[in-house]
Amino acid sequence: MLAVIDYDTGNVRNVKKALDYLNIANTLTSDPVVIAQADGLILPGVGAFQKAMAELEKRHLVQVLQQQAAAGQPMLGICLGMQLLFDRSEEFGDSTGLGLLPGAVVAIPEKVGLKVPHMGWDTNQGKANNRFGQIFDQEATYFVHSFYVQTAAKNIAATVNYGVTIPSVVQQNNVVGMQFHPEKSGQVGLAGLKAFKEMCADAAFSRN
């Protein structure tokens, strides 16, 4: 069972629809007990960083997510959910994130000919030594965002080039982030969700 964190943010139900379509058992929840028992967690998110953190705090989920990540539970952040995994964001001043991955969220610089938000289908360059990097290498996925993460190269599994190099998939051990929307990226996006489910199954297997 995967737990999709329900905290009053945009695309929660679309993530659930994609998991249902793939026959991956899942539940929308903000209950710490259900979260702790899940094989893996998905943190979706659309909107503003600060407000999303406030919604997590309101549900007492910040510490829960930090504890679960430290305990090795697989976790996937999507779009804003990926950005929340990092230390901090400069969106609307400086905001503190979950701190599960080292790095910061900064604005995509406005350059001539490049519109912000970065919206549409963009082609990923994936790393061959990462399961998500392999899936998304040379594949286009659907992005909608105005901020991007800066983190050490070793945490980056895939990137897109948009005037700056934007990490599109990040991973450090059990914590994974996708800047694009796998639930809106057609078959390859669904393959990414399936791979996360397999990662959860592997982790559940090794725990037992």
Added chain:
Amino acid sequence: MITKRIIPCLDVDHGRVKKGVNFVDLTDVGDPTEIAAAYEQQGADELVFLDITATKEHRGAMVATIEQVASQVFMPLTVGGGINSVADMQALLRAGADKCALNSAAIRHPELITQGAEKFGRQCIVVAIDVRWEAAKNRYQVVIDGGHTPVDLDAVQWAKEAVQLGAGELLVTSMDKDGTKNGFDLRLYNLLTAVVNVPIIASGGCGAIQDFTDLFQETTVDAGLAASVFHYGELTIPEVKTELKEAGVSVR
């Protein structure tokens, strides 16, 4: 780099797609989900659903349609037609739409653009503009109510205003070109891209692959929308994309 998008547009009436779609073996030529899935299979980058009944009583049918499509088709979905309130937008987004297109309502109640952008984010709010060349005034004029009511408003000026109010994207249809199949109105799109910095979807006039090539080589719009050429199988999305790639246009 972001790829250029090819977008089929579906007219939906009481939960059924109007105008036959005959490019693939559909068991039900009016079923929005089956048609959407076929377009996803073909490589469409996004789908626009236009609610042509669009009355308050029938709003529920469109929400149910989007709910159904979004449970089977995993790509960006834009819905337009008769959206009159933040509550309409919320219902459609909650059902699985990614963007809402405001047309006549944006002219009558421009504050809707801002309210929608503040609540859902600019990227969710598309302002759709139907325009007609007005020779007497040497300008493009805005026309609302599905092409029935001309408004004393310069379309390029309105585009600028809509973006200032919070529109994250513009869907601009040339009524002069619509149905002619002799190409997109390139002059119109060059005027628009010069004054706004949000993505623009061009619509109206597509009859051949070359029309897409011209659109993307001679303007900086982000997407081209077409209906009948795709529905009737005159063009397929794979062949359009193959030719665009050969012409050096970045597509998925």
